[in-house]
Amino acid sequence: MTASGISPAAVEQFAARERARFLERNPKSVALAERARHSLYGGVPMHWMADWSTPVPLFVERAKGARFYDVDGHEYVDFCLGDTGTMFGHSPEPIARALAEQAGNGLTTMLPGEDAVVCGELLAQRFGLPYWQVTATATDANRYVVRWARAITGRKTLLVFDGCYHGTVDDVMVRQRDGRTVHRAGLIGQAYDLTQYSRAIPFNDVAALEAALAEGDVCALLCEPAMTNIGMVLPEPGFLQQCRELTRKYGSLLIIDETHTISTGIGGCTRLWNLDPDFFVLGKPIAGGVPCGVFGCSAAMAEAMSAARQRASQHNQGHGHSGMGTTLSANALAMHCMRANLEEVMTQAAYDHMLPLAARLAEGFRGLIAKHGLEWSVTELGARCEFQFCAQPPKTGAEAEAAFHDELQMALHLYLINRGILITPFHNMTLCCPSTTAEDVDRLIATLDQGLGELLAIPGARL
Incomplete structure (x- = not known):
């Protein structure tokens, strides 16, 4: 039994489809990954850049505001923002x-x-x-x-x-x-x-x-x-x-x-x-x-x-x-x-824009959890929020860790990446920046809704 209530077999079926989709739509990233493995240890300049949900690293060409663009020409709405490193957007x-x-x-x-x-x-x-x-x-x-x-x-x-x-x-x-x-x-x-x-x-x-x-x-x-x-x-x-x-x-x-x-x-x-x-x-x-x-x-x-x-x-x-x-x-x-x-x-006006959008996103996550009948929860703090695979928000690090379902979060992240949305890897955290829009938030919610629907439609997905 997984903490998430989702079958590992269904997650693997869902993820395999998304890995194939990624490889098909990102030939330049695939080629750069092959080239990089001959000169960069693990094929990346810092090892954790290979730990994302993608089957090979996603290579970025440029970034601005709440968006970045990969070498294959795809545009992404960025809710990761360098895991806080560019919390106020790329290249303000x-x-x-x-x-x-x-x-x-x-x-x-x-x-x-x-x-x-x-x-x-x-x-x-x-x-x-x-x-x-x-x-x-x-x-x-x-x-x-x-x-x-x-x-x-x-x-x-x-x-x-x-x-x-x-x-x-x-x-x-x-x-x-x-x-x-x-x-x-x-x-x-x-x-x-x-x-x-x-x-x-x-x-x-x-x-x-x-x-x-x-x-x-x-x-x-x-x-x-x-x-x-x-x-x-x-x-x-x-x-x-x-x-x-x-x-x-x-x-x-x-x-x-x-x-x-x-x-x-x-x-x-x-x-x-x-x-x-x-x-x-x-x-x-x-x-x-x-x-x-x-x-x-x-x-x-x-x-x-x-x-x-x-x-x-x-x-x-x-x-x-x-x-x-x-x-x-x-x-x-x-x-x-x-x-x-x-x-x-890093102004008050920036926070005044970011905080309501993050609240909108957190409320959207809660709506999805209820819609799909999942025993998950949402934690929010300022411009940051996260959905977690446990019925109640955790109170300790051990409780948070016990709710991990790594394969599921990676599969959902990959689904989002394949549709032009990035959230923070390793857990389900999002950030809103001064360039994020309400339309960006709604797009994330709608895309995750679609992904959950497809995953849960796999026979035996619910445990």
Whole structure:
């Protein structure tokens, strides 16, 4: 019995038909895939680009707004948007202009310009933390903040939620199984035991949170306000406030990573829900699609960071920045694009357009689920929503994972791709951007409706 209630045999029959259709309509992608396998490991520049539902990678020619075009000339409505990397659409005009402006004025110098000052001021104004640093990615930002948390508190253990997503930071590559912290499955090349200084607990479990913090060795709780990568999981009422209160009670820091949840509003969940973190992390969309990440801290943390640096210097450990920063961090191109993004793209007007469309999409998903008599549910957060193969929205990462039916989601995704619609791979998440229209939303709903109808018409499809 699958969590989705759909027969695996019917899913395979449905998917086989769609794989054949894809190969027939995408000869140039097929040819490029064959060519690429001789020079790119796995035939793609980064391995996960081969993990989509398509039988070979779909090669893109160009993208603009809420649309992209493949090498075979097909147009797609994009509800994936680079999995938040282009949350405000592909190549917004202010970003394209900023790229052109900076192209002839230097890309990286290892020195700041006025753009850096303006970005710091805008970030402080928007997110409520006074001091900022700029990194190349959110993974880097999380890694550096964890170092600061350990230096400030003198503690080594990092606390995360089971099923969390914080990029590729080593310390977060853990899960909880049967009450124990274990390595995440598929963790290739891991040389040391991450569970020595990392601990995973269930999301929305206040008792587990307090028990973990009460051990007195936790430097920080690193968390998303809502889980987004294991399948969307929203916080129970009051849970995040308990996270803040309990971390303070037991002398641990609170790090909020809003790299995905920034879809909620212009100040993220941090401002919307008054989360009051010690550190705040954001990546992906902050520079309009140009690689960049940031982290902010409170005034108290800034003082504590200075004290940690002084302690390191007194113990002949140098200036205390080893392991933080890369040559391309805060490069001139990224800073110029971030300024344009904060001033002209990532605006309240953009959110005012995106949020109602995402609500329309979520309501459409609920209508389809009811129409087809499926025991599925929908979770929504700002401009982001997802349909999940469980009757009630999950409350923990384990519950979200238990609802997975990978073959079904891949088959449905491929059906949509073959009809010019892209949603986020690996789960059923969608994003709306300022270029998304109501017609785009309605097209997704109508196409998914058609696909579900065809799947469920296969004899024995329902279990």
